[in-house]
Amino acid sequence: MAFTLVIKSKGLFNKVKSIDLKTLLNNCGLKFGSDNEFYILNEGEVNNNTVILYNPNRIGRGIFFDYRNVSKGEVTLSYNIPTTATEIRDFIKVAKEIERQFGKASFYCEEEKRNYTISSLEENVEQMIEFSILKLNEFCSNRQMQTFILTLAMFPWYMDEDKREMYKTCTTLDDLENIIHKLQIADLYYAKPSLLRNNNDGKILAAYTMTTNCDSSFPVNPECFLNMGNIKIDESIIRFFVYEENKPIDGFYPYSDFVEFIKQKGATAFDAERLKVRGLSKEEIMEFVMRERNS
Numbered sequence: 001m002a003f004t005l006v007i008k009s010k011g012l013f014n015k016v017k018s019i020d021l022k023t024l025l026n027n028c029g030l031k032f033g034s035d036n037e038f039y040i041l042n043e044g045e046v047n048n049n050t051v052i053l054y055n056p057n058r059i060g061r062g063i064f065f066d067y068r069n070v071s072k073g074e075v076t077l078s079y080n081i082p083t084t085a086t087e088i089r090d091f092i093k094v095a096k097e098i099e100r101q102f103g104k105a106s107f108y109c110e111e112e113k114r115n116y117t118i119s120s121l122e123e124n125v126e127q128m129i130e131f132s133i134l135k136l137n138e139f140c141s142n143r144q145m146q147t148f149i150l151t152l153a154m155f156p157w158y159m160d161e162d163k164r165e166m167y168k169t170c171t172t173l174d175d176l177e178n179i180i181h182k183l184q185i186a187d188l189y190y191a192k193p194s195l196l197r198n199n200n201d202g203k204i205l206a207a208y209t210m211t212t213n214c215d216s217s218f219p220v221n222p223e224c225f226l227n228m229g230n231i232k233i234d235e236s237i238i239r240f241f242v243y244e245e246n247k248p249i250d251g252f253y254p255y256s257d258f259v260e261f262i263k264q265k266g267a268t269a270f271d272a273e274r275l276k277v278r279g280l281s282k283e284e285i286m287e288f289v290m291r292e293r294n295s
Contacts, residue, residue, distance in 0.1 A: 001080070001081040001111075001135060002064075002078045002079065002080055002081060002111065003078060003079055003081060003091075003109065003111060003128070004076060004077070004078035004109065004110040004111060005076070005077045005078070005095060005107050005108065005109055005110075005116065006074065006075075006076050006107075006108045006110060007074070007075050007076070007077060007095065007098050007099070007102070007105050007106070007107055007108075008073055008074045008105060008106045008108075009073035009074070009102040009103070009104070009105055010102070010103075010104040010105055010106050011073075011102070011103055011104060016073065016101065016102045016103055017070060017071050017072065017073050018070060018071075018101075019067050019070050019075060019098065019101055020101060021051070021067075023097075023101070024094065024097050024098070024101070025053075027097050027100075028053075028090065028093045028094050028097055029055065029056075029057070030053045030054060030055055030056075030063075030090065030094070031043070031044075031053070031054055031055075031056050032044065032046075032051040032052060032053050032054070032065075033045055033051065033052055033054075033153075034046060034047035034050065034051055034052060035047070035052060036192075037227055038156075038192045038193075038225055038226060038227050039151050039155065039156050039226045040154070040155045040156075040190060040192055041054075041062075041153060041154045041155065048068065049066070049067050049068040049070070050064065050065065050066045050067070050068065051064075051065050052064055052065070052153055053065055053090075053094060054153040054154075055086060055087070055090050058084070058086040058087075058177065058181055059152070059153050059154065059180065059181050059184040059185065060083050060084040060086060060087035060090075060152070060153060060177065060180060060181070061079065061080045061083045061084070061087060061150065061151065061152050061153055061180070062079075062080070062087075062151075062152065062153035063077065063078070063079050063087065063090065063091050063094060064076075064077070064078045064079070065077055065094070073102070075098060077091065077094060077095060077098070079091045080150075080151065081131065081132055081135050082132040082133070082135045082136035082139065082150075082173070082176070083132055083173075084132075084173050084176060084177035084180070085129045085132075085172075085173045085174075085177065086177060088125060088128050088129055088132065089125060092118070092121045092122060092125060095107065095118060095121060096118050099118055107121070129173065132173060133170065133171065133172065133173060136167050136170065136173070136176065137167065137168055137169065137170065139167075140159070140163075140164045140165075140167040140168045141168045147272075147273075148164055148272075149226070150180075151226070152180050152183070152184060153184060154184040154190070155184075155190045156225075156226050157180060157183060157271055158224075158271045158272040158273035158274065159271070159272060160269070160271060160272040161272070163175075163179070183270070183271070186215075186276075187215065188214075188215040188216055188217055188276065189211065189214050189215070189216040189217070190216075190217050191208050191209070191210070191216055191217060191218045191219070192208075192225065193206035193207055193208050193222065193225065193233075193236070194206075194207045194208075194209075195207075195227075195231060195233075203234035203235065204231060204232065204233050204234050204235075205233075205234065205235050205236070205237065206222050206223065206233045206235070206236040206237070206255075207236075207237050207238075207239060207252065208222065208236070208237070208238050208239070208255065208258075209238070209239050209240070209241055210238060210239075210240050210241070210258075210280070210285070211240075211241045211242075211243050211279075212240070212241070212242050212243045212244065212279065212280065212281060212282050212285060213243060213244070213279040213280070213281060214243065214279045215276070215277070215278055215279050216276070216277055216279070217270045217274050217275065217276050217277075218258075218259070218262065218267075218274060218275055218277065219273055219274050219275075220259055220273060220274065220275060221273065222236030222255045223236065224273045224274075236255040236256075237252040237253060237254065237255055238252070238253050238254075238255050238258040239251070239252050239253070240285050240289070242282050244282070245282075249282075249285065249286075249289055251289065251292075251293070253288070253289065253292045254292070257288075257292060258288065259275070261288045262275060262277040262280075263275070265277060265278070265280060265284065266278065
């Protein structure tokens, strides 16, 4: 579910047909990036004149900004529901900045099939926040869903049972805002697979990489990732890269054995489906490699 505004320049004779993204970011205090095929943000990248905007001081789920039709005096802006109170307010700031750059603009909400103005958006902000709370309650109360995933600005988040229970009856978005910001500002590598196809049998291999001395987050189940192609994985492996030597360690190793190894090394829960592991030295990684080679 989303709240989407189609914003059109309303100049009588000379419609503004450009947006200065750098100025927009500076005036709104935001940064940007673009999702890869695993819904993980590539920071600072533009994808076909679309970007995901986020507040670095309060990272939420990301505001999608599509300016592919800006040459026609039209852009689209949307946020996911539920989202945080800060992100809703940031969304209105962006809409206001677009109107400033256009000189005059119209705002049409696709989901509600109604027009807005900046004033009516600002007057409606508390109702927008209340609607996000309601949808968070409903989302977490849906027992037909086995996995509760929210795509955040930086990466997908797998909500654990404690949070689901809390959010069933929450009356504010404060905890959601705090937890997803804390997760996204963590200085760690969010591991994603490289998908490799065997030319002989067509099977798909998911290859994860751990780099020495790099705090990371890895999935417990290597097939537990979102991908735009809904690709089925036949086999998963782990490989290693020694940062200080700028070279890989020879070999591919069973991913399931790797998960047990990082648990022994003190890995803790990152979310319901992923583990956080401290950066391991080359010597520690070689413990695992030699054990696998000798097994």
